[in-house]
Amino acid sequence: MAVLFSPEEFTKLKKELVLFSCALKNMEMRVWTLLEEFQNLQTYNPIEHVKTRMKSPESIADKLNRRGLEITAENARTQLTDIAGIRCICSYARDIITLADIIKRQPDIKILRQRDYIESPKPSGYRSYHLIIEVPIYLTEQTERIPVEVQIRTQAMDFWAALEHKVRYKFNDDMPESITKNLWECAEQISELDKQMFEIQNMANSTREKK
Numbered sequence: 001m002a003v004l005f006s007p008e009e010f011t012k013l014k015k016e017l018v019l020f021s022c023a024l025k026n027m028e029m030r031v032w033t034l035l036e037e038f039q040n041l042q043t044y045n046p047i048e049h050v051k052t053r054m055k056s057p058e059s060i061a062d063k064l065n066r067r068g069l070e071i072t073a074e075n076a077r078t079q080l081t082d083i084a085g086i087r088c089i090c091s092y093a094r095d096i097i098t099l100a101d102i103i104k105r106q107p108d109i110k111i112l113r114q115r116d117y118i119e120s121p122k123p124s125g126y127r128s129y130h131l132i133i134e135v136p137i138y139l140t141e142q143t144e145r146i147p148v149e150v151q152i153r154t155q156a157m158d159f160w161a162a163l164e165h166k167v168r169y170k171f172n173d174d175m176p177e178s179i180t181k182n183l184w185e186c187a188e189q190i191s192e193l194d195k196q197m198f199e200i201q202n203m204a205n206s207t208r209e210k211k
């Protein structure tokens with residue numbers, strides 16, 4: 001049965017979510033600024049597109065419950081770091097670290113955690129670069145520092161993750177071994193494709209330079 005916030009905690013949660021939503025917009029604006037620069041002031045744009053999402057109260061309650069925590073607004077605020085999430089989709093794997101480094105250099109951002117699931121893919125085959133950062137939100141009376149999860153991956157990695165997520169959801173985390181294996185193999189093939197597309201791009205660039 002689904003776990004839910006009590007009416008009192010839900011009222012408190014809604015107030016917290018305003019801050020998370022502000023932090024997400026703040027982060028989106030930072031990435032949008034970079035995108036404008038890449039597109040208009042630089043010769044190369046590594047960002048294909050950007051998606052944002054706020055975790056729903058139902059998924060927040062579910063995650064707290066899975067971690068054995070009480071379903072309170074306080075726990076949501078202090079224990080979860082992925083209520084606000086932004087996903088940046090890059091053209092090539094090489095662009096991922098470049099973009100992550102640019103974000104990490106922003107002086108008012110604090111890096112809470114970074115995970116390179118490209119260098120070390122998850123056992124499922126999942127590849128992506130994750131950053132948990134703290135963004136300052138300037139309110140009328142005080143500054144709040146709110147965590148935002150930044151996921152950076154290629155289009156190919158994103159394609160795999162989206163479809164794998166749908167399949168896994170169907171099995172409620174109890175996926176048959178054969179499907180797990182198939183998905184893992186697809187992740188390997190996709191990683192190979194990423195490499196090949198990058199090589200093609202390099203070949204095209206050097207051919208054009210020679211002309």
Ligand code: 0O2
Pocket residue numbers: 082085115122124125126130160161162164165
């Ligand atoms: P959603 O709906 O995308 O937000 P935790 O955050 O506690 O679950 P951890 O180790 O702290 O786990 O974070 P992790 O594993 O670095 O990143 C969690 C998020 O990465 C997930 O969020 C997914 O978005 C994504 N992810 C991680 N592993 C996989 C995987 O095997 N397949 C796919 N498709 N996505 C993955 P949520 O909360 O699970 O979901």
